[in-house]
Amino acid sequence: xxxxxxxxxxxxxxxxxxxxxxxxxxxxxxxxxxxxxxxxxxxxxxxxxxxxxxxxxxxxxxxxxxxxxxxxxxxxxxxxxxxxxxxxxxxxxxxxxxxxxxxxxxxxxxxxx
Numbered sequence: 001x002x003x004x005x006x007x008x009x010x011x012x013x014x015x016x017x018x019x020x021x022x023x024x025x026x027x028x029x030x031x032x033x034x035x036x037x038x039x040x041x042x043x044x045x046x047x048x049x050x051x052x053x054x055x056x057x058x059x060x061x062x063x064x065x066x067x068x069x070x071x072x073x074x075x076x077x078x079x080x081x082x083x084x085x086x087x088x089x090x091x092x093x094x095x096x097x098x099x100x101x102x103x104x105x106x107x108x109x110x111x112x113x
Contacts, residue, residue, distance in 0.1 A: 006034065007044035014045065017058040020080045021097040022090050024062045031099055042067075058097075064089035 001009075009032045017023050025038040034040070041059070048054045057076035060066060066073045066088070074084065082095050 001034075003040075003044075006032065006037070006040060007047070009033075010041050010044040011048060011052055011054050014054050014056065014059060016099070017055060017097050020082055020095070022058050022060050022064070022077070022082060022092070022095050023097045023099070024060060024064075024092070026062055027097070027099070028059060060090050060092075064092045066090070 010028055013028050013031050014023070025041045026035070028041045029035050029038040032041070045054065045056045045059060048056060057070075057073045058080075064085070066077075066084075077084070077090065082090060085091050
């Protein structure tokens with residue numbers, strides 16, 4: 001798979017994250033079928049064309065930490081009802097996207113994967 005195909009797969013997945021929920025880079029990589037590529041997820045989102053309106057603000061690291069240097073992410077999440085813990089991280093127990101249903105024999109039940 002080339003970078004553009006991977007990025008498009010990431011964009012399709014991130015578009016499915018519901019309002020008020022978040023996903024981690026690793027979860028997006030897992031759903032995409034490339035579980036070792038969480039850094040590539042970050043790169044794809046960093047370079048996402050604005051015209052696609054990808055809700056990149058809904059993706060955080062595995063601790064729930066926001067993207068460094070992106071000051072609008074906190075506001076965008078707050079506008080969707082996602083509150084941060086005292087340490088500035090998203091409470092993943094409360095806000096992590098449950099991307100089920102999964103087909104245990106064929107992976108995620110998604111036509112785009």
